[in-house]
Amino acid sequence: MKIETVEAITFRHSTNTVRDSDGHGHPGPVSQTTSSLLVITCDDGTQGRVVCRGGDVREYLLERFVRPNLIGKDPLATEKLWYGVYKWQRLSGGELTDRALAAVDLALWDLKGKAAGMPVWKLLGGYRPKILAYGSTMCGDDLENGLATPEDYANFADWMVKRGYKAIKLHGWMPPVPGAPDVRMDYKACAAVREVVGPDFPLMLDPHHFYSRTDVLWLAEKLADLDYRWMEEPMEEASMSSYKWLTQNSRLNILGPETMTGKHWTRGEWVKHDACDLVRSGVWDVGGISPAMKCANMAECFHISCEIHGTGAGNLSVALAIPNTSFYERGLLHPFIDYDEPKEYQNRIDDEMDADGYIHGREEPGLGQDLNMDYIEANRVN
Numbered sequence: 001m002k003i004e005t006v007e008a009i010t011f012r013h014s015t016n017t018v019r020d021s022d023g024h025g026h027p028g029p030v031s032q033t034t035s036s037l038l039v040i041t042c043d044d045g046t047q048g049r050v051v052c053r054g055g056d057v058r059e060y061l062l063e064r065f066v067r068p069n070l071i072g073k074d075p076l077a078t079e080k081l082w083y084g085v086y087k088w089q090r091l092s093g094g095e096l097t098d099r100a101l102a103a104v105d106l107a108l109w110d111l112k113g114k115a116a117g118m119p120v121w122k123l124l125g126g127y128r129p130k131i132l133a134y135g136s137t138m139c140g141d142d143l144e145n146g147l148a149t150p151e152d153y154a155n156f157a158d159w160m161v162k163r164g165y166k167a168i169k170l171h172g173w174m175p176p177v178p179g180a181p182d183v184r185m186d187y188k189a190c191a192a193v194r195e196v197v198g199p200d201f202p203l204m205l206d207p208h209h210f211y212s213r214t215d216v217l218w219l220a221e222k223l224a225d226l227d228y229r230w231m232e233e234p235m236e237e238a239s240m241s242s243y244k245w246l247t248q249n250s251r252l253n254i255l256g257p258e259t260m261t262g263k264h265w266t267r268g269e270w271v272k273h274d275a276c277d278l279v280r281s282g283v284w285d286v287g288g289i290s291p292a293m294k295c296a297n298m299a300e301c302f303h304i305s306c307e308i309h310g311t312g313a314g315n316l317s318v319a320l321a322i323p324n325t326s327f328y329e330r331g332l333l334h335p336f337i338d339y340d341e342p343k344e345y346q347n348r349i350d351d352e353m354d355a356d357g358y359i360h361g362r363e364e365p366g367l368g369q370d371l372n373m374d375y376i377e378a379n380r381v382n
């Protein structure tokens with residue numbers, strides 16, 4: 001079995017999410033956007049595929065960095081192939097991103113699952129056949145009946161509980177929303193949600209911002225009083241010493257790093273330096289399933305939970321496979337968006353959730369994406 005072709009199909013589809021001037025997602029008018037499907041095909045016809053963001057797998061990147069390392073090779077040698085592409089990052093001038101590396105790795109794992117006739121989550125270890133999700137809200141906004149007030153967050157939390165969620169994470173208000181960022185605004189939303197869900201319901205906050213240490217400590221202590229499970233990314237994660245300081249001075253569990261580069265190496269450093277109480281890893285942040293599993297296995301050695309960042313089949317596969325994690329992140333959610341509605345290019349969303357808040361690992365071979373290939377081919381733009 002040898003890899004014969006590597007190609008990216010870029011296709012048009014609708015979206016009802018818009019990005020504000022700081023890059024945060026919010027509900028918005030339906031518009032057209034593009035995504036890409038990376039397809040790795042072998043000489044026996046076996047294919048590995050993964051949907052990724054449109055710019056992640058540009059033709060230039062495939063031609064210069066991916067095909068030279070994959071064509072003609074054994075597709076099952078995922079570790080060898082990952083290193084073959086990864087080493088080019090050092091001299092790629094930042095063009096070969098962790099997201100591009102992740103797309104290659106996920107497509108290879110999809111292919112490996114199909115070759116083995118097994119779902120990837122089982123290939124990786126299959127620790128659990130289902131996992132509880134937490135509802136991860138969008139950032140706050142100034143939309144009437146959206147997420148504009150603490151009461152809006154509380155009302156949405158009430159809806160999420162009734163939908164079946166057994167945990168909730170808030171993203172607070174960020175600029176350009178007037179008055180944001182403000183730890184006291186964050187706290188009011190968190191207190192309102194605690195009030196409505198009761199004292200024992202797992203709650204978390206992601207204010208992802210650049211607060212001062214003193215502001216963050218104030219917020220952390222208030223959330224500890226409300227028995228929140230964790231807070232993540234309240235400061236720039238490049239300042240690991242700030243997180244070491246926060247972790248040492250706060251009663252609240254601190255989770256990270258989410259967006260820091262450096263893959264499993266960086267997360268190993270955060271654990272070595274006691275800069276977090278829980279480790280964060282997402283396949284699109286660390287360069288794929290292969291390094292995400294290394295993050296989780298490293299954390300396990302120190303009895304540390306590895307909370308998986310982000311949604312989708314790749315992150316779900318890792319979350320189902322490992323013992324040391326709490327929930328799957330499902331979102332981002334908003335009162336104005338029906339998250340359960342498949343996108344035009346999906347027959348089913350990757351992470352259907354039952355009424356009890358569980359997401360079940362699928363039994364089909366591969367990553368577990370259920371794609372409408374007729375739609376993708378009919379709306380191809382390259």
Ligand SMILES: O=C(O)[C@H](O)[C@@H](O)[C@@H](O)C(=O)NO
Nearest residue numbers: 023024025206208258309310
């Ligand atoms: O902009 C985004 O997509 C969100 O901030 C994303 O990173 C969110 O999923 C997050 O921070 N989760 O922890």
Ligand SMILES: [Mg+2]
Nearest residue numbers: 206232233258
């Ligand atoms: Mg986050």
